[in-house]
């Protein structure tokens with residue numbers, strides 16, 4: 446390992462370039478969108494977990510440019526479907542374009558607008574999910590967790606990104622709404638009797654929880 450290289454960088458260096466995902470990152474840069482896609486190692490984990498659980502109905506909260514959407518949809522078989530909730534039409538359009546370019550455009554359905562409204566709509570439609578990926582506005586993470594449990598098929602998996610918020614979560618002098626809600630989310634993931642879970646500290650932190 447080179448001096449100054451993080452454990453994450455060392456491990457990323459072992460993998461060949463993923464051209465589909467590199468195109469997504471380029472597209473995000475070209476549109477001046479925030480460069481905050483999920484870490485590559487966690488993207489690989491998302492794909493593996495879809496395959497390992499055999500999940501068919503996936504729900505992503507926060508599409509951004511489609512990086513995690515590709516990772517999720519790659520794990521699906523022919524019968525599987527990804528629903529992706531995104532606040533901004535232009536982000537959903539770019540994400541959809543990236544999934545189409547990756548040959549996955551027909552596996553995904555975007556719902557644009559406030560995720561809390563889309564979740565109510567999904568409930569009215571009677572939809573249930575096997576696997577969630579939460580990666581949207583941090584102040585709503587506890588609400589998204591509650592919705593995920595509410596719409597879960599038994600044994601559903603809930604994955605959440607950015608538990609550490611670049612270290613803010615660990616810093617007690619940080620008392621803003623988003624970080625306070627993230628602490629609440631982390632505490633609930635760890636202690637909610639309806640869940641079994643593990644919290645991963647690599648990159649910016651990832652939650653994995655199974656709905657009992």
Ligand code: DHB
Pocket residue numbers: 481482483580581606607611
């Ligand atoms: C940041 C990173 C994320 O993955 C995200 O979902 C939101 C914000 C960030 O580093 O600021």
Ligand code: MG
Pocket residue numbers: 481482483580581606607
């Ligand atoms: Mg994130």
